[in-house]
Amino acid sequence: VKKLSDIGERQIIKKISEIITPGNEIIGIGDDCAVLELDSENYFLITTDMINKKTHILDKMTPFQIGWFSVAINLSDIASMGGKPLGVVLSLGLPDSLNIDFVEELMKGADKCATIYKTSIVGGDTKKNPSITISGTAFGRVEKVKILRRKGAKPGDVIAVTGNLGKSAAGWLSYKKKNYDDRILSGLFEPIPRVLEGIKLSDEKIVSCCMDVSDGLSSSLYQLKEVNNLGFEIYKDKLPISKKLVDIIDSDIDIFDYILHYGGDYELLFTLSEKNVDRARAVLEGIECNMSVIGRVTKNDNIVFFDGKSRNILENRGFEHFKGNIC
Amino acid sequence: VKKLSDIGERQIIKKISEIITPGNEIIGIGDDCAVLELDSENYFLITTDMINKKTHILDKMTPFQIGWFSVAINLSDIASMGGKPLGVVLSLGLPDSLNIDFVEELMKGADKCATIYKTSIVGGDTKKNPSITISGTAFGRVEKVKILRRKGAKPGDVIAVTGNLGKSAAGWLSYKKKNYDDRILSGLFEPIPRVLEGIKLSDEKIVSCCMDVSDGLSSSLYQLKEVNNLGFEIYKDKLPISKKLVDIIDSDIDIFDYILHYGGDYELLFTLSEKNVDRARAVLEGIECNMSVIGRVTKNDNIVFFDGKSRNILENRGFEHFKGNIC
Numbered sequence: 001v002k003k004l005s006d007i008g009e010r011q012i013i014k015k016i017s018e019i020i021t022p023g024n025e026i027i028g029i030g031d032d033c034a035v036l037e038l039d040s041e042n043y044f045l046i047t048t049d050m051i052n053k054k055t056h057i058l059d060k061m062t063p064f065q066i067g068w069f070s071v072a073i074n075l076s077d078i079a080s081m082g083g084k085p086l087g088v089v090l091s092l093g094l095p096d097s098l099n100i101d102f103v104e105e106l107m108k109g110a111d112k113c114a115t116i117y118k119t120s121i122v123g124g125d126t127k128k129n130p131s132i133t134i135s136g137t138a139f140g141r142v143e144k145v146k147i148l149r150r151k152g153a154k155p156g157d158v159i160a161v162t163g164n165l166g167k168s169a170a171g172w173l174s175y176k177k178k179n180y181d182d183r184i185l186s187g188l189f190e191p192i193p194r195v196l197e198g199i200k201l202s203d204e205k206i207v208s209c210c211m212d213v214s215d216g217l218s219s220s221l222y223q224l225k226e227v228n229n230l231g232f233e234i235y236k237d238k239l240p241i242s243k244k245l246v247d248i249i250d251s252d253i254d255i256f257d258y259i260l261h262y263g264g265d266y267e268l269l270f271t272l273s274e275k276n277v278d279r280a281r282a283v284l285e286g287i288e289c290n291m292s293v294i295g296r297v298t299k300n301d302n303i304v305f306f307d308g309k310s311r312n313i314l315e316n317r318g319f320e321h322f323k324g325n326i327c
Numbered sequence: 328v329k330k331l332s333d334i335g336e337r338q339i340i341k342k343i344s345e346i347i348t349p350g351n352e353i354i355g356i357g358d359d360c361a362v363l364e365l366d367s368e369n370y371f372l373i374t375t376d377m378i379n380k381k382t383h384i385l386d387k388m389t390p391f392q393i394g395w396f397s398v399a400i401n402l403s404d405i406a407s408m409g410g411k412p413l414g415v416v417l418s419l420g421l422p423d424s425l426n427i428d429f430v431e432e433l434m435k436g437a438d439k440c441a442t443i444y445k446t447s448i449v450g451g452d453t454k455k456n457p458s459i460t461i462s463g464t465a466f467g468r469v470e471k472v473k474i475l476r477r478k479g480a481k482p483g484d485v486i487a488v489t490g491n492l493g494k495s496a497a498g499w500l501s502y503k504k505k506n507y508d509d510r511i512l513s514g515l516f517e518p519i520p521r522v523l524e525g526i527k528l529s530d531e532k533i534v535s536c537c538m539d540v541s542d543g544l545s546s547s548l549y550q551l552k553e554v555n556n557l558g559f560e561i562y563k564d565k566l567p568i569s570k571k572l573v574d575i576i577d578s579d580i581d582i583f584d585y586i587l588h589y590g591g592d593y594e595l596l597f598t599l600s601e602k603n604v605d606r607a608r609a610v611l612e613g614i615e616c617n618m619s620v621i622g623r624v625t626k627n628d629n630i631v632f633f634d635g636k637s638r639n640i641l642e643n644r645g646f647e648h649f650k651g652n653i654c
Contacts, residue, residue, distance in 0.1 A: 004430070004455075006422035012430060012453050019434045023447025025414060034450035036414060039366060048464060050418035050454045087352060087363060091462040092379035096332035103331070103339060107346045120350025123361035125462075126339050127377045128331075135418040135452075135462030137375060 008056055018206035030227070031150050032211055033081035033140075043147055044137040047077035053132040057173055058189075061101045065189040066134065067109025073214065074138035075117050076193035076266040080212045082148040082202025083140035085195060090136050093129025106134075117195040146202040148210035153228040153271040155295040157208050159267050160280065162194050162289050163216060166255070168246030168264030173248045184244050191266040198268060200283045206276035218265040221303050222316040224269070231300035234314060236307040240292040260305075261317050328409040343532065357554070358477050359407035359538055360467075370474055373466040376403035376420060380459040385502055385516075390429045392516040393461065394436025401465035402444050402591040403520035405541040407539045409475040409529025411468035412446035417463050420456025433461075444522040473529040475537035480555040480598040484535050487607065488596050489521050489616050492544060493572030493582070495591030500575045511571050518593040525595060527610045533603035543590040548630050549595070549643040558627035561641060563634040587633075588644050598624055 004012060017029040026043065027035040033045040051057060051073070057066055071088055078085050090110055094103065107121070114120050121139075142148075153159075171188025174181050194212070201207050209228065213220045217239075221232055239259050249255050272280055277293055284291045298304070305314040331339060344356040353370065354362040360372040377401070378384060384393055398415055405412050417437055421430065434448070441447050446465075469475075480486075498515025501508050521539070528534050536555060540547045544566075548559050568585050574584050599607055604620055611618045625631070632641040 001426045001428055003423065004421060004425050004427060007427055008413045009453055015427060015431060016434050016451070016453070019431060020448045021442045023449065024442070027447040028447075028449055029451065034414065034416065036449065044413075046414070046450060046464075046466065047427065048416040048417055048418045048450065048452050048462070050420050050421055050452050050456070050460070050462060052454060052456045052460075055455045087350065087361065087373070088369075089373055089375040089464060091375045091464075093377050093379055093460055093462075094331060096330065098331050099328045100331060100334055100339065100342060101328055104342060104346060107343050110349050110599065114350070115348045118353075118485065119530040120352065121347045122350065122352040122363065123353050123373060123420050124343070124356065124374065125375050125377050126336055126343070127379060129377070129379045129458065129460060131457050133377070133379075133420055133456060133460045133462075135375070135377060135420075135460075137373075137416055137418075139373065139466070239593050306565050320561065 004223060022301045027227035032077040034072055037242050038141060038267050041144060043142050043144055044139065045078055045081055045083040045142060046137065047074055048135060049073045050133065050135040056134060060175060060180060060185060061189050063105035064109035067106035068092045068113045070134045070136045071110045072191045072266065074136040075195050076212045076214060078138050078140040079193050079195045079198030080148065080210055080268060081142060082198050083142040083144050084199060085117055085138055085140045087119055087122040088114050088138045090121055090124040090134065092126045092177060093125065093133035093323045094126060095130060095132065095150055096128050096157045117193065128148055146205060148198065148202050148207050150209055150211050150224060150227050152209040153224060153230055154208055154312050155230060155297055155299045157271040158274050158277060158293045159232055159269065159271045159295045159297060160291055160293045161213065161240065161267050162197050162284060162291055163267045164240045164242040165259045165265050165267065166242035168261040169258035170242055170244035170248050181185040184248055186246050187242065188264060191264065193266050194268045196287055197284055197289050200287060201270065201280060204279060206272050206280060208271045210268055210270040213265055213267050214263055216261045218314055220269050221314065225303055231302045232295050232296040233298055233304045233306055234295035240290065359404040359526050365468060368471060370469050370471055371466065372405055372408055372410040372469060373464065374401055375462060375464040376400045376462065377462040384459060387502060387507060387512060388516050390432035391436035394433035395440045395523045397461045397463045398437045399518045399520045399593065402522050403539045404540060405465050405467040406520050406522045406525030407475065407537055407595060408469060409525050410469040410474050411526060412444055412465055412467045412526055414446055414449040415441050415463055415465045417448055417451040419451065419453045419460065419595055420455060420460035421453060422459065423455050443618060444520065448552040473532060475525065475529050475534050477536055477538050477551060477554050479536040480551060480557055480624045481535055482557060482624055482626045484598040485601050485604060485620045486559055486596065486598050486622045486624060487612060487618055487620045488540065488567065488594050489524050489618055491567045491569040492586045492592050493569035493596065493634045496585035496589040497569055497571035497575050514569065514571050515591060518591065520593050521595045522581035523549045523614050524611055524616050527614060528597065528607060531610055532605060533599050533607060535598045537595055537597040540592055540594050541590055545641055545643050547596050548641065552630055558625040558629045559622050560625055560631045561622035563632060565619055565621045567617065587641065623639050
C-alpha cells in the first residue's frame with residue numbers, strides 16, 4: 001500500500017476523481033473550479049483551497065496576511081475561469097491557546113481581500129485544531145459564452161502571462177536570507193489574484209485556454225499540455241521577470257530556476273490567437289496589468305525551452321503537495 | 328488579551344461578524360447557511376464545516392465514516408433551511424504518512440452520502456496537514472417563499488423535532504465503554520442529515536423557524552430564544568428518546584442529561600402553528616420520519632423545562648467548540 005508522500009497530489013486527485021459519482025456538474029475535478037449550470041446563460045463556479053501552518057504559513061507572515069492569502073488563492077481560481085466572485089466562506093481550524101487578536105487580524109485580512117475584489121465573506125466555521133488550518137471556498141458566476149477553461153488551446157496560438165514572475169520566489173529568498181524586507185515578502189505573503197484581469201479577458205472572448213500559475217510555470221505548462229494534447233515552445237528572453245527577484249537573488253544562482261519552477265505567483269497563463277494579442281494587451285494595460293507573450297502552442301507532444309541558441313525540453317519540476325518543492 | 332479557550336466559539340463568531348464587511352448576502356453569519364439571491368425566485372445557500380482528528384474523529388471511526396460525516400454535517404445545514412443540495416466541495420488536510428487506501432475509503436464515504444441525498448462531490452483540494460482535517464462546503468437552492476430560517480417563531484407556536492434524540496450520545500457511550508457495537512456507534516459516526524425532511528417541510532410553508540440540533544437541544548433552544556426574543560416551554564415526557572440510548576445507558580445516569588445537552592444528533596428543530604401539526608406529521612411520516620411536538624413558544628424571556636410536576640429553567644450547557652462538552 002502506497003503512502004501519500006510516494007504518490008503526490010496529482011495522483012491522489014486522479015484516484016479521487018475515479019471514485020466520485022458524477023452529478024450535475026459540467027466540469028468536476030480537474031479545472032481551477034468546479035462548474036455547474038446556474039441558469040440558461042450562466043455557469044456557477046466553486047473552488048476550495050486549504051492552507052496549514054506547517055506547510056504554507058511562514059513565521060513572518062502576519063495574521064492579516066494569512067487571512068488575505070486564504071481568500072486570494074481562492075479568488076485566483078475564480079479569476080482563472082473568467083468568473084465574477086459572488087462570495088467566500090472560510091473555515092478556521094485554530095489552536096485554543098491562540099489569542100482572539102490573532103483571529104481578528106486574520107479576518108481583517110480576509111475581509112480586505114474580499115472587499116477589494118468586490119465580494120464578501122458570507123459565512124464560515126471556527127473549530128479547534130492543533131495546527132492553524134484555514135480552508136476557503138470561493139464561488140462565482142460567469143456567462144457560459146465567456147468561460148475560460150484549461151482546455152481549448154489550438155496549435156498556432158501564442159501563450160501569454162499577466163504581470164511578472166518571481167514575486168513569490170523573491171519573498172521566499174528574502175525570508176530564507178532573513179532580510180525580511182516587507183516590500184519583497186509581500187510578493188509571497190500577499191498574492192494579487194487577477195480577478196479583474198480574468199473578467200476583462202473573458203469579456204473579450206479571445207482566450208482559448210487559461211489557468212493560474214500558482215503551481216509554478218513549468219508545472220502549469222505541463223498541466224495544460226496534458227489536458228490539451230499539444231505542446232509549447234517557451235522563449236527565455238520573453239519571460240517577464242519581477243524586479244523584486246532581480247534585486248534579491250544571489251548572482252551565482254540561475255534566476256530561471258525560480259522563474260520557471262517556483263510556484264506562488266497567482267498570475268494568469270493563457271493562450272490566444274496571435275491576431276488578438278494587441279487587443280488583449282490593450283485591455284489588460286487599460287487596467288494597469290502588463291502582459292507578456294512567452295511562447296507559442298505547437299502540435300508536438302513536448303514543451304521546449306528556447307534560450308536564443310538551442311531548444312531543450314523544459315523540465316517539469318514545479319511544486320507538488322505531498323512531494324515537496326524543488327527550490 | 329483573551330485566548331480562544333476563554334471565549335468559546337459563539338463569542339469568536341460574534342467578534343468575526345463585527346469585522347466582516349457585508350456584501351450582497353441576504354443572510355450572513357448567524358443562520359445555518361449564508362443566503363444570497365440566486366434569481367428573482369430562488370435563494371442560494373452555502374455552508375462550511377471543518378472537522379479534525381483531535382476533536383471530532385474518534386479512533387474507531389472508519390475512513391468511510393469520516394467521509395460520510397464530513398458531507399452529512401454540511402448537508403444538514405442545507406436541510407435546516409429547506410434547501411435542495413446542489414453540490415459539495417471537500418478540502419482534505421492529510422498527513423503524508425497516510426495510506427492512499429485511507430483516502431479512497433474516505434472519498435467513498437463522502438460520495439455515498441452525497442449521492443444518497445441526490446447531490447455530488449463536485450470538487451476539492453488535498454493538502455499536507457500534520458493532523459487529519461477535513462473541511463466540507465455544501466451549497467444548495469431554495470425557493471424564496473419556502474426558505475426556513477432560525478428567526479420567525481411566534482408566541483403560541485409549538486416546537487417540534489424530527490426523529491429521536493440521543494443516537495449520537497448512545498454512540499459516544501458505546502465508544503467510552505469500549506463495547507464498540509457498530510449499530511450503536513453509527514448513531515455518532517454516520518449521522519443522517521434530514522435533507523428530504525427539510526425540503527418536504529419547506530414545501531408545506533407551515534414552519535415558522537428551523538435549525539438543526541447538532542449543538543445539542545438546550546444549546547439550540549437558547550440560540551433560537553436569542554434570535555427570536557421569545558421563550559420556550561419544553562415537556563419532558565414528550566422528548567423522543569432513541570432506543571439505542573436506552574439500551575446502552577447505565578441505570579444510575581439521568582438519560583435527560585444526554586437528551587437535553589449532548590450534541591451530534593442532526594435532527595431538525597422547528598416551530599409551527601398548532602393547527603399545522605397534523606399536516607407536518609403526515610408529510611414527515613410519509614417519508615418514514617417520526618415527529619414529536621416537544622413544547623411551545625412563549626412570550627417569556629426564558630426556557631422552562633416541565634417535568635410533569637414542576638417547571639424549572641432549562642440549563643444551557645450544550646457543546647461549544649473551544650470550551651468543550653459537558654457530557
